[in-house]
Amino acid sequence: MTATDLGLPGLRSGVDLVPTNDEPQTAKEYTSDQEVRWCPGCGDYAVLKAVQGFLPQLGLRRENIVFVSGIGCSSRFPYYLDTYGMHSIHGRAPSIATGIATAREDLSVWVVTGDGDALSIGGNHLIHALRRNVNMTILLFNNRIYGLTKGQYSPTSETGKVTKSTPMGSIDHPFNPVSLALGAEGSFVARTIDSDRKHLTAVLSAAAAHRGTSFVEIYQNCPIFNDGAFDAIKDNDTKADAIIPLEHGRPIRFGAPDASGLGAKGLIHDSETGGVKVALVADVGEDAILVHDAHNPDPTTAFAISRLTDAGYLNQSPIGIFRQVERTTYDDQARSQIQTAQQTAPGTPQDRLAALIGGGDTWTVA
């Protein structure tokens, strides 16, 4: 078999083919009439507000936006947005969104999912959506616990976690969602925090602009079953040391600032492991500090950076866009093949149907 040149036009933005709205829009227009029913203090409220505030900035026609979710607390999200939406079944949202995005180039497709939905029951669909690079944005709300089923450990809970289903402590090793997405060759992989609206909005904006599957892990606090899971990265006293900020083209530095005003710590290549590690800038010199390159076609360094996320209680985590590379999307190619086939198809569909079913070896009885 030989590969076929698909002859695709140049890569576009994630929303290039979606009709735009000339009138300014408001967050209120994107708010449905349904009462929001998350627990008081839930991180989901902050994300919802941020999304409702961000969508008007996209400037798309509201009727051309579709939110699809699975099952779980976060998956109620579509009900609260006045766009088209489907609250589907557990873990399957990426597959449903794949159908929508492949069928229609004129839609902006979003998936809202959680750590249980996307990484446990729906793990297969997640990695295959990333592999295919279907044009959609996946928001994974990671609270590291099962909320809707009332407090069992999740695939991102730390080992040893005591929950209703693990009274002697969890013996499961957790997934690092960013590592997983990078391993599945995700073309856009980012991490942000529910409470940092500015960062969240910036990441959503970049995710929407990316053509392909944009994967965004959002650290989200569950005040009922896993309260404080992200305190170290939210607390003003600790966050400078806990957050490793990733900005394309900038040296990766964090921690309390040194005389230069930049973080006293930075990431350097680790010649022993082949990965990256944290060092004091004063010890290694500025030139040794890694400059973040989200556009690197090779995901190795991005993956190495993702490994600096604590697997246990979260005292340290890289935040930002890990990877953002151009790769042809499944849906563009699928539509391109259909367009190519249709260009050479003569006559009306009825004529062609008659030719199709009347083909092969035929005989006529008079």
Place this chain on the structure above:
Amino acid sequence: MAKQVKQLDRVIIRFAGDSGDGMQLTGDRFTQESAVFGNDLVTLPNFPAEIRAPQGTLPGVSSFQVHFADHDILTAGDAPDVLVAMNPAALKANLGDLPKGATIIVDTHDFTGRNLQKAGYDANPLESLGDANDQLREFSVHPVDLTGMTVEAVKEFGLSRKDAARAKNMFALGLLSWMYGRPTDSTIAFLTKRFAKVADIRDANITAFKAGWNFGETTETFVVQYEIKPAPMSMGTYRNITGNLALAYGLVAGGVQSGLPVFLGSYPITPASDILHELSKHKGFGVTTLQAEDEIAGVGAAIGASFAGHLGVTTTSGPGIALKSEAIGLAVMTELPLVVVDVQRGGPSTGLPTKTEQADLLQAMFGRNGEAPVPIVAPQSPGDCFDAALEACRIAVTYRTPVMLLSDGYLANGSEPWRIPEIADLPTIDPAFATEPNHELVDADGNVTGTDFWPYLRDEETLARPWAVPGTPGLEHRIGGLEKGEGHGNISYDPANHDFMVRTRQAKVDRIAESLPPLEVDDPSGRAKVLVIGWGSTYGPIGAGVRRVRRAGYDVAQAHLRHLNPFPKDLGEVLKRYDKVLVPEMNLGQLSLLLRGRYLVDAIGYNHVRGLPLKAAELAEAIGNLVADAEGIAVDLTTPSTATEPATEPATEEVSR
């Protein structure tokens, strides 16, 4: 030398060999030749699940049976008149199916010690032909070195011995084509195209094919040539077609006739994969095929595409349905069009992947959590898969519902002549997308203050909800798996609402019966006390069994169900007209259970689950016994009656030649 020509009204030939011997291709070519010649025909491919099962062994035997006739026939035949056996295992595996006097053409080349041993023969049965201990004495055996002659015929092409020997199936085809006077042009054209890129292989196959024909004409081994005249068929243009191909065409037609792009989400599975293969060729019709990561993703993508305004389709077999069940429930709840094709195979679990069965009826009917009614449509013959698929599309789109289309392995791979329909005669399907708000907003004083869109406000006639696709301004709405409030469609946990919605979803499916024609009952004398009722691929064997009983002078009625859910409105009344109701099925009585439960009728099951179609002779006997019981008479099926035979009944169906 001049050969004798004998007239026959029908013949059943079985080609059997190792699974690498190309028996399916040989059978298929013989079928195409017979179809072009104008015979009526029915085929039965039978092959192992393994792509190359251990060579030369009994489990590795692959066969293809073709029944062709000068009149209308309904089955692939109970027992072959002619067996072509390419090795000892093929002979041994098929011998038990042969009636006394059958012809066996056997390739002697592979009757070596090792191959005989692999097939379980202590001694070469060909060496004792004519002796007192001849194991094959009941048959007319023609030992021929097909392989040796093939290698000799193609030696000019300089192929390796192995490659040369591979053309032996074409030699056999050539010989049988001569014997039954088949036209050869289509096979030569086929080989020319198939091997266009490998000239020596192409030439070797064509040469072997011609050599086989010439061998028949010159050898003294075969002194008789047979003639089976074309069958009278109603006017029209015909082609031979398998069920899977007809089903795929029916789905393409569903797209054309509804104006909707077809979106297939599917995962490869035997025996349904050919539908995926076929549809992937038809992008020119706007058909999208997504080979998903698993069965669930296949149906998920199809549901997504339906939500986006395409005609979502998923194709699979029984194990795949088990995996898709939850998603089908979602389509029930969200009331989106979806066609779910189940090409049934032997179960449970992995079961018999390449064999046929009808044991998924209850899974289709009930295999979901909650009250989740799904309409069920079943084709009755390979060609009928086209109409059944189109009907499934009609129901799915018109009623906004998932529809189960229950084909099976026999229909999928079997073939028959199919009268190609006129496009103008096909039904059209109206997607009737919602484009406007459908509900008025009223304030406390009863004044209309505006309009909005209620996604669960139903059509009064069909009870279907509006289908508003993304991109339609003003109709933004959310659907999902949680229970919906009547009309507005917002989440509702209200007990009375749930009870109402459960009943409404059922009522919507029941309402489909209003669009169905009355059940056709074939009761020529009008005096029958016994009704035989079936569904799906048992149509052929049941019809053939019924003909035998009628030909012997007895009355029996036949009806066949295309719609299993809902049943035709008059089914209960039809059942009550008969003293005895026989329900033949390739399961342990699934339709019987439904008929008993719904109509309190004492349905009597006739059930075999052997992975093969029911046999007409056995069915005739079962029907005869029931007729004897119902009418209090003795039934003898061996003597054809002249008095009561309806003129339209072919006199010769299933009579041994």
